[in-house]
Amino acid sequence: MRRTILALSLLLAATPAFACTEDELQQKSISLAELVKAITTKDPAKADAWRGKQIDVDRVAERTTNIDEICAAYDKAIAEAKADK
Helix, strand or coil, X not given: CHHHHHHHHHHHHHCCCCXXXXXXXXXXXHHXXXXXXXXXXXXXXXXXXXXXXXXXXXXXXXXXXXXXXXXXXXXXXXXXXXXXX
């Protein structure tokens, strides 16, 4: 019994408290698309670079079903987009 409780406690401790949800993932996708649209409208020369970054995020989503990993890829791209805006 103690081992089961200990195992569950360790499992819960290892699970992120604020895991990304599918709704948050969808919102991040929309946010990235809007940021990229704003960047490329302002400077069309950046379109190819940003298309590549969006493809990189898409590849992460194709490679894994881990929503937190996909959200992390979106977070990174969004941070880069905000810095470039």
